[in-house]
Amino acid sequence: MNTKPIHNILGLAEIEPWHESVDGQLLLDDLTKKSAYVVRVGQPVAADNGENGEAATEAPGVPRLARYSCWCPKILASIGRLPDTLSDRCIVIRMQRRTHREQCERLRNLDASGIRRQCLRFVVDHREEIRSATPAIPERLNDRAGDVWEPLLALADLAGAHWPGVAREAAVHLAQATQEQNPMGSLLFDLFCIFSVSHKDRLHTRTLIEDLAGYADRPWGEMLRGRPITERWLAVQLRPYGILPRTFRVDGYRARGYYEQDLHDIFRRYIPKSEIEALNAEVERERLAG
Numbered sequence: 001m002n003t004k005p006i007h008n009i010l011g012l013a014e015i016e017p018w019h020e021s022v023d024g025q026l027l028l029d030d031l032t033k034k035s036a037y038v039v040r041v042g043q044p045v046a047a048d049n050g051e052n053g054e055a056a057t058e059a060p061g062v063p064r065l066a067r068y069s070c071w072c073p074k075i076l077a078s079i080g081r082l083p084d085t086l087s088d089r090c091i092v093i094r095m096q097r098r099t100h101r102e103q104c105e106r107l108r109n110l111d112a113s114g115i116r117r118q119c120l121r122f123v124v125d126h127r128e129e130i131r132s133a134t135p136a137i138p139e140r141l142n143d144r145a146g147d148v149w150e151p152l153l154a155l156a157d158l159a160g161a162h163w164p165g166v167a168r169e170a171a172v173h174l175a176q177a178t179q180e181q182n183p184m185g186s187l188l189f190d191l192f193c194i195f196s197v198s199h200k201d202r203l204h205t206r207t208l209i210e211d212l213a214g215y216a217d218r219p220w221g222e223m224l225r226g227r228p229i230t231e232r233w234l235a236v237q238l239r240p241y242g243i244l245p246r247t248f249r250v251d252g253y254r255a256r257g258y259y260e261q262d263l264h265d266i267f268r269r270y271i272p273k274s275e276i277e278a279l280n281a282e283v284e285r286e287r288l289a290g
Contacts, residue, residue: 011075015086036070081181081219088144091152092178126158133157138168140272145175179272187212187220187237189275192267195260196283202248204257205231231256241266 041063076082082092098104123130133154137146149171156167179185194211195203209229215221216229224233235245243263245256267276 009073009075010070013077015076015078015082034069034071037067038070039065039067041065081183081222087178087182089148091148091174092181093174094177094181122158129158130154138172140172141175142272145171145178149175176272176275181219183220183223184237185270186218187223188263188266189271190215190218190220191263192271192276193279195263196279200250201261202250202257202259204250204253204255205234205245206255206257207250208258209234238263 076086076090081087082090135150135153135157137150137153141149149167153164153167153171156163190212191208194208209231212229212234216224223237227233231245238244238258243258243266245258246262247254247256248259250257
């Protein structure tokens with residue numbers, strides 16, 4: 001694990017304009033890449049292996065293009081949902097506007113100097129342990145979420161006491177909340193629910209659309225942009241995953257639709273295992289009760 005000192009922390013209050021620019025996409029989409037950088041015009045800066053302002057020329061006193069590393073902690077704020085390219089690279093914490101009954105301290109009154117010194121002292125004292133740490137990653141986290149949470153889990157393990165358990169519980173909870181708010185993830189989960197409840201191995205697209213209409217307030221509804229769900233729209237969403245509709249007969253009616261077997265692999269890859277197990281258990285309980 002990297003323990004090289006980082007001298008910058010980037011905070012962006014509104015990421016929408018940044019994500020619409022080329023530099024902004026480089027800066028935001030490569031959050032976890034040490035090689036990510038932006039180019040700016042500036043004064044000569046000592047070369048440092050491409051980091052912290054590697055100058056492109058050596059002429060003294062002349063403004064020149066320089067590369068600045070984007071490898072640093074970032075705090076991003078956005079109104080609404082983060083773009084998919086960002087949300088699965090971040091630890092997403094959803095905030096709400098406080099009510100008039102809720103009291104909280106103003107950020108401007110925060111004196112973080114003591115906490116900053118304590119954090120620095122902790123890292124200095126435990127540098128080698130942090131460098132060699134390989135914390136256990138909860139199985140319920142996907143690979144990318146595991147990568148994002150790994151440094152914090154390593155620190156929690158070093159802190160000891162109740163922190164290792166609390167950190168992993170938070171990781172699973174926040175990652176699951178992010179997945180639930182992901183439009184495509186929520187669409188796949190709703191399709192999985194429809195197939196599970198129907199107890200059928202194939203369903204016509206028309207049937208799926210009728211059932212999905214009852215879930216239109218889910219995050220995937222944002223992708224409709226106010227338009228009604230259609231067979232073509234559903235086909236477009238599933239095509240990038242290699243899922244294509246097929247023609248078959250159900251109850252004497254021949255039409256295009258989807259086999260649960262064709263969707264099984266993306267269900268397994270993109271829906272958290274805990275959600276699949278919970279739904280299967282609920283369906284089984286209803287079956288036994290009925």
